[in-house]
Amino acid sequence: MFEIPTEPTRLHQFIEEHSIALQHAAFSIGGRPWLRRVQQLLDVLPKEGSLLGHIGNEITALHELLTSKNGTSNSSDGTRHISSIDPKSSVVEEISVLADELWQIFQAEHATQLERGGNAGEGVYV
Numbered sequence: 056m057f058e059i060p061t062e063p064t065r066l067h068q069f070i071e072e073h074s075i076a077l078q079h080a081a082f083s084i085g086g087r088p089w090l091r092r093v094q095q096l097l098d099v100l101p102k103e104g105s106l107l108g109h110i111g112n113e114i115t116a117l118h119e120l121l122t123s124k125n126g127t128s129n130s131s132d133g134t135r136h137i138s139s140i141d142p143k144s145s146v147v148e149e150i151s152v153l154a155d156e157l158w159q160i161f162q163a164e165h166a167t168q169l170e171r172g173g174n175a176g177e178g179v180y181v
Contacts, residue, residue, distance in 0.1 A: 062104075066114075066164045070100060073153060077117070080150045083140060085120050093117065106165045114161050121154035 063071075070077065074097055081089040096113050103110050140146055 063101075064164050066106070066160050067100060069157065069160050070097065073157075076149070076153055077157075080121055080153060081117065083146070084123065084150070089117075089120060106161065106168055111161075111165060114157070118154055118158045118161070121150055121157070 078090055078093050078097075081093040085092075092113065096110070096117070100110060105111075106114070
């Protein structure tokens with residue numbers, strides 16, 4: 056059908072500004088499957104306005120990956136590479152800050168969308 060562009064939000068701007076860092080962090084922790092997921096998120100986000108469905112779920116999953124302490128997961132999606140990152144490395148702190156900023160901005164945007172008439176029973180639960 057028609058591709059209707061959405062007004063960029065703080066989340067859009069943050070993800071665009073930090074797209075390389077997000078891809079690098081996702082690959083470092085989760086390997087190629089997570090790199091592909093982040094790249095798909097980067098492709099879809101500019102076209103999608105709602106954070107209440109798939110986009111919100113993907114951002115939530117990405118945040119969970121970035122904040123995982125040992126790189127393991129109940130799923131078999133490749134979250135195993137973190138063991139190769141030195142816990143004392145500055146990279147770990149940088150990923151933590153990136154994850155925290157992403158989550159704060161996502162939560163604020165998500166709350167704004169709910170206030171504007173989103174259905175709280177739909178999509179992610181934060």
